[in-house]
Amino acid sequence: MARPVLVFDVNETLLDIRTLEPLFARWFDDAGAMRRWFAQMVLYSQSLTLAGRYLPFGSIASDVLGMLAAIEDRALPQGAASDLKAASTQLPAHGDVEEGLASLLEQGFRLVTLTNSDSDTQAEQLSNAGIARFFEAQFSVDSVEQFKPATATYRHVATSLQVDISRLAMIACHSWDLLGAAAAGMQPVFIRREGNSQPGFASAGVREVDRIGELAALDW
Amino acid sequence: MARPVLVFDVNETLLDIRTLEPLFARWFDDAGAMRRWFAQMVLYSQSLTLAGRYLPFGSIASDVLGMLAAIEDRALPQGAASDLKAASTQLPAHGDVEEGLASLLEQGFRLVTLTNSDSDTQAEQLSNAGIARFFEAQFSVDSVEQFKPATATYRHVATSLQVDISRLAMIACHSWDLLGAAAAGMQPVFIRREGNSQPGFASAGVREVDRIGELAALDW
Numbered sequence: 101m102a103r104p105v106l107v108f109d110v111n112e113t114l115l116d117i118r119t120l121e122p123l124f125a126r127w128f129d130d131a132g133a134m135r136r137w138f139a140q141m142v143l144y145s146q147s148l149t150l151a152g153r154y155l156p157f158g159s160i161a162s163d164v165l166g167m168l169a170a171i172e173d174r175a176l177p178q179g180a181a182s183d184l185k186a187a188s189t190q191l192p193a194h195g196d197v198e199e200g201l202a203s204l205l206e207q208g209f210r211l212v213t214l215t216n217s218d219s220d221t222q223a224e225q226l227s228n229a230g231i232a233r234f235f236e237a238q239f240s241v242d243s244v245e246q247f248k249p250a251t252a253t254y255r256h257v258a259t260s261l262q263v264d265i266s267r268l269a270m271i272a273c274h275s276w277d278l279l280g281a282a283a284a285g286m287q288p289v290f291i292r293r294e295g296n297s298q299p300g301f302a303s304a305g306v307r308e309v310d311r312i313g314e315l316a317a318l319d320w
Numbered sequence: 321m322a323r324p325v326l327v328f329d330v331n332e333t334l335l336d337i338r339t340l341e342p343l344f345a346r347w348f349d350d351a352g353a354m355r356r357w358f359a360q361m362v363l364y365s366q367s368l369t370l371a372g373r374y375l376p377f378g379s380i381a382s383d384v385l386g387m388l389a390a391i392e393d394r395a396l397p398q399g400a401a402s403d404l405k406a407a408s409t410q411l412p413a414h415g416d417v418e419e420g421l422a423s424l425l426e427q428g429f430r431l432v433t434l435t436n437s438d439s440d441t442q443a444e445q446l447s448n449a450g451i452a453r454f455f456e457a458q459f460s461v462d463s464v465e466q467f468k469p470a471t472a473t474y475r476h477v478a479t480s481l482q483v484d485i486s487r488l489a490m491i492a493c494h495s496w497d498l499l500g501a502a503a504a505g506m507q508p509v510f511i512r513r514e515g516n517s518q519p520g521f522a523s524a525g526v527r528e529v530d531r532i533g534e535l536a537a538l539d540w
């Protein structure tokens with residue numbers, strides 16, 4: 101079989117969101133608040149899509165930060181939302197990413213991204229992390245204004261690349277992303293990142309790797 | 321204007337999920353794990369709907385519990401999932417619920433429920449909490465196999481009751497539920513319960529109350 105085009109999720113899959121923890125430690129006296137914020141942000145992005153609405157991921161990020169502060173009875177300092185936005189565009193790549201992507205390219209894989217971030221934010225994120233050069237295209241949910249795991253978003257990638265969707269592999273550390281990718285007809289691959297795992301109902305037929313470089317060795 | 325039919329969310333809006341905390345305190349040495357589990361369960365229910373799949377909420381609850389244990393490197397005791405299921409059907413009503421519902425009925429309101437729980441579980445939950453008698457109908461997402469906030473689920477209530485959807489008010493302590501209700505054409509009312517608040521983008525046009533009994537005094 102021909103090798104698939106590898107479609108990478110960005111936030112947490114390629115970029116390390118743990119660098120946001122010091123902000124949450126300062127605001128909530130608890131670095132673990134970062135995970136509560138991230139989960140609620142994803143939950144609300146999906147809710148908006150189910151309700152037929154769209155807002156950029158960054159807007160949801162700010163408002164959900166405010167919601168979490170209200171729930172936990174914390175007063176955020178002036179500029180907290182801008183600090184979070186700035187930090188979100190400065191996430192470093194995980195340690196295995198640069199070497200792994202370079203090796204995949206050398207071995208002839210085609211590499212693209214698909215993220216919940218809006219296009220401008222993604223361009224900044226990948227450029228600041230020093231990995232933009234590896235991707236022949238960067239896709240965002242803002243093209244269809246439906247957050248992952250909505251089917252239309254995955255289909256948009258296949259249509260844009262003029263590749264049958266079964267020839268695309270989605271690489272993500274979020275099982276909920278792979279649920280949608282698989283439903284749309286893509287090949288799902290889970291990459292293990294700290295703070296993530298798959299619920300039983302979502303794991304059937306999903307292959308797992310620990311590092312980006314291991315993707316080459318899968319039996320495509 | 322005629323009074324609306326009041327459509328109540330069940331878990332956390334009517335029933336107090338905080339009674340699950342001792343289980344999570346035992347399993348994770350942290351009562352706060354209950355909120356992490358609940359957020360992930362809701363997130364995954366929405367993911368399944370976006371991916372066009374359906375599983376009963378109780379199945380998602382068990383598998384997400386297992387996922388959380390894997391993420392946090394905890395070994396769950398034998399029977400943990402059954403203990404959670406049993407406890408979920410034994411949730412007590414919040415302190416304002418019984419009196420509030422009785423008063424609404426006396427004042428001539430029609431009361432129904434709409435929950436993510438499957439029909440059998442809901443029947444057990446409302447009966448065990450001693451509040452089943454207040455509702456002329458109990459609706460579950462399992463009729464359309466799409467979790468809230470999917471539009472079809474809210475529409476199903478209107479169709480079944482043969483009431484125009486604009487004559488239904490959705491009462492929930494989850495802003496994500498009200499996003500979908502409003503998008504479907506219902507009147508959204510947020511009831512404040514500990515551990516919940518509304519993100520800014522979701523709060524426009526949503527009225528808020530602190531207790532069930534206050535619903536009667538809204539300007540319908």
